[in-house]
Amino acid sequence: MQLRGAGRRYGERAALRDVTLELEAGRTLVVFGPNGAGKTTLLRMLATLLRPHAGEVRVLGRPLPDDGYAVRGRIGFLSHEALLYRELSGRENLRFYARLHRVAPARVDAVLEAVGMTGRGDDPVAELSRGMIQRLAIARAVLHEPDLLLLDEPLANLDPAAAAQVAPLIGPDSGATRVVTSHDPAGGLQGADLALGLKAARVAFLAPTAEIGPAQIGELYR
Amino acid sequence: MRSTVATLLAKELTLEWRTRESVPAMVLFSIATYVVFHFGLDRDRVTGDLASGVLVVTLLFAAILGINRLFVAEHEQGGFDGFLLAPVDRTAMLVAKAVALFCFLCIVEVFALPAFALLLLGPPLTQALPALVLVLLLANAGIAVIGTLVAGLAIQTRARDLIVPLLALPLLVPVVLAAARSATPLLQDGGAGALPGNWMAMLAIYDLLFALIAFAVFDFLLED
Ligand SMILES: Nc1ncnc2c1ncn2[C@@H]1O[C@H](COP(=O)(O)OP(=O)(O)OP(=O)(O)O)[C@@H](O)[C@H]1O
Ligand SMILES: [Mg+2]
Secondary structure, eight states: OEEEEEEEEETTEEEEEEEEEEOOTTOEEEEEOOTTSSHHHHHHHHTTSSOOSEEEEEETTEEETTTHHHHGGGEEEEOSSOOOOTTSBHHHHHHHHHHHTTOOHHHHHHHHHHTTOTTTTTSBGGGSOHHHHHHHHHHHHHTTOOSEEEEESTTTTOOHHHHHHHHHHHSGGGOSEEEEEOSOHHHHHTTOSEEEEEETTEEEEEEEGGGOOHHHHHHHTO | OHHHHHHHHHHHHHHHHHHOOSHHHHHHHHHHHHHHHHHHTTOSOBOHHHHHHHHHHHHHHHHHHHHHHTTHHHHHTTHHHHHHTSSSOTHHHHHHHHHHHHHHHHHHHHHHHHHHHHHTBSSOSTTTHHHHHHHHHHHHHHHHHHHHHHHHHHTTSSOHHHHHHHHHHHHHHHHHHHHHHHHGGGGOSSSOOOOOHHHHHHHHHHHHHHHHHHHHHHHHHHOO
């Protein structure tokens, strides 16, 4: 993954400016920044959902937006929204996405089990708690065994047990290249190789995690 | 592409079956409108061009309700993002939505036509029915394609409820015109006349034209 001077606007307002970074395959980038700093914008851009307005963006070795079609099926995107239909059950939602991604139906049961939702998998999503929905959203994001995981605050609403349970799917040992946003200085740095600090749409710091301390992260939020 | 369309369409029909959001509203709207015409026109039998006009225009207004709701679940529940992240042909969503809307309109007419015959129509419906069904199927196809295109455009904007009728009604004037003219001889007093071939041809050509336009531009509607 490679960004050179990447930028994105919404109307007149810049949401992301001049981001340059490189992430090797299999590594993890953690993104810190206050609300509105541009973290979600960065992730949506990498997910091919937003086209970059400036600079160059390469994902899984392919230039965006031109080669978006080639990388789409290899990206797992966990966004703020669960991307699940509320009137369908978790299982029905996952079956739907499995068909779109041409994944075998057996995989649906496997990921449901892995996120601990086998028991409530047949309830409509509308009737589930926030944490349960987040578990299903994680199941959806990893359903097609993506090479690149884009995780927007992946542990939001999860209890500690659930967080531990989903770690093999979306954690450092998942084997995928990962970009993770976080508001938790200590937890966020764990298992990450590179840390990016965003503030008001600009890069505040970009360094290996070993060189980043709580002080620098705290500075972002001041 | 075929299997993607099938997957999307199955999801579409399941959601409508669960929520019953569009079809019942469209059915109730059209029946209520025929009741209003029944009293508003102060007649219990209309024929010919008046009958076909009332029939078709009411169905068009009912369709607007369904068009308005066509992409709401995708927009509000993240279906667009989920779909855009999948390695599939994006035109599949256009086809699936248009086919779903087409099915909804057909179901609505199963209820609306008897109500129309009961409340307003002078001559008996039975004789004209096969030809009338043909006219309505062609009209439904046009409404489905144009409606999907307009709905896809409007969902990106804030004033969806305003944009949909404002765009769809003018674009659908030729469909209404051709469908109403085609149906007129069918609903005449003293037995159904022959289908006017030129109006039917115009309806079919307009449907085809917009199907091609929709194919060409729908990708751009979904793109950021
Ligand atoms: N759809 C949108 N339309 C207009 N502006 C937007 C849109 N999405 C985000 N923005 C703006 O872009 C900027 C960056 O937003 P972004 O969602 O990337 O922040 P974030 O770092 O993810 O914040 P949070 O921690 O709250 O999730 C903000 O100023 C926001 O107002
Ligand atoms: Mg965010």
